[in-house]
Amino acid sequence: MKHVTMRQLRIFVTVAKEGSITKAAERLFLTPPAVSMQIKELETQLGMVLFERNARRFELTTVGEYFLLYAKKILDLVTEAEELAKRLQEGAVGELKIGMVSTAQYFVPQMLGDFRREHPGISLSLRVGNRAQVVAMLESREIDIAVMGRPPEGFAVRAEAFAGHPSGFVAPPDHPLADETRSIDPKVIRREPLIVREAGSGTRAAMDLFFAERRVTPTVAMQMESNEAIKQAVIAGLGVAFLSLHTVGGELARGELKVIPVRGTPVVRSWYVVHRTSQFVAPTVEAFRYFLLERGQSFLQQHFPHVAAICERLGAA
Incomplete structure (x- = not known):
């Protein structure tokens, strides 16, 4: 878990939302193989299967659904911290x-x-x-x-x-x-x-x-x-x-x-x-x-x- 990156979390959340590697790749301006590789690396690091693959959609597993909740919280906190840093740098008035x-x-x-x-x-x-x-x-x-x-x-x-x-x-x-x-x-x-x-x-x-x-x-x-x-x-x-x-x-x-x-x-x-x-x-x-x-x-x-x-x-x- 300590090697999981923000990039992998963002890709994971996008794939979960779109239900498709191809659609997620389009939204992220990446290639489908790049998105697929990041998902595989994330699953390997976690030691968990996050998606059930089928011909039409990527469906979250039960573990994937729970992990999605925490991934969103982490990304929200990072966004909040970035916004706060920006405000403080700009100088409060x-x-x-x-x-x-x-x-x-x-x-x-x-x-x-x-x-x-x-x-x-x-x-x-x-x-x-x-x-x-x-x-x-x-x-x-x-x-x-x-x-x-x-x-x-x-x-x-x-x-x-x-x-x-x-x-x-x-x-x-x-x-x-x-x-x-x-x-x-x-x-x-x-x-x-x-x-x-x-x-x-x-x-x-x-x-x-x-x-x-x-x-x-x-x-x-x-x-x-x-x-x-x-x-x-x-x-x-x-x-x-x-x-x-x-x-x-x-x-x-x-x-x-x-x-x-x-x-x-x-x-x-x-x-x-x-x-x-x-x-x-x-x-x-x-x-x-x-x-x-x-x-x-x-x-x-x-x-x-x-x-x-x-x-x-x-x-x-």
């Missing part, structure tokens, strides 16, 4: 409306500097909200593309993971649990006053799932709609919090916060780039999508070294 969950504002704006230098013809607008708000913006087409931790459900989207997204429990550096070197049972955390994000945020959903899976009911001390407010409350000693570690990268580096080594954390999810599916995807959307998929992981590793070190120490992927 126009407006791009980006939505992001509030947790992503700790790295997306910095990445946009590099993106804009590479795509000066694209004008950018940014919208920030919690997960529920960003999903609503996508559904109503108020934004073209979104960066979020958990893709939406209920309408058709294309969601692709571009980087790891760790979350964990943080406390002030003088907290009794902050210097623990052993893995702490999650039940210990339920005795701590917990400062949480509002319902509808991805961080809150991840925290609720963490506790639900372990049948632990936390002690919620207060709820806030801002990561910054939660960080300041934790630094002030008002409680501990479950947060994306990318939101506290600076505080961890400066020693203002520490990660509590709770068993089962960091909870490593993924960052996703998401856009609605449609027949036509604007070049501006494709350019940003490709940029995040190519650069996202390396950017986060480079700009959040303390987060990467903590994940490695605690055994997270």
Whole structure:
């Protein structure tokens, strides 16, 4: 299979459609012997008979019918990749409306500097909200593309993971649990006053799932709609919090916060780039999508070294 060529796949699909070597040769501007030879080589490489030969038509075998489905998918993907490469080479021009969950504002704006230098013809607008708000913006087409931790459900989207997204429990550096070197049972955390994000945020959903899976009911001390407010409350000693570690990268580096080594954390999810599916995807959307998929992981590793070190120490992927 590794030696099968795009040319052979195109010839195979054409013969299957025409049901004739001669007609396929005419469509492909080849000679019938050349088409016949390519089909024989394809069957030899696969070790399968793809056509039943008779005097009037080439009929697909059962194996041939299944192989035809995959051959078409491969050719479609190649065509899509070629079209995308062409769009990117031509240079995207126009407006791009980006939505992001509030947790992503700790790295997306910095990445946009590099993106804009590479795509000066694209004008950018940014919208920030919690997960529920960003999903609503996508559904109503108020934004073209979104960066979020958990893709939406209920309408058709294309969601692709571009980087790891760790979350964990943080406390002030003088907290009794902050210097623990052993893995702490999650039940210990339920005795701590917990400062949480509002319902509808991805961080809150991840925290609720963490506790639900372990049948632990936390002690919620207060709820806030801002990561910054939660960080300041934790630094002030008002409680501990479950947060994306990318939101506290600076505080961890400066020693203002520490990660509590709770068993089962960091909870490593993924960052996703998401856009609605449609027949036509604007070049501006494709350019940003490709940029995040190519650069996202390396950017986060480079700009959040303390987060990467903590994940490695605690055994997270």
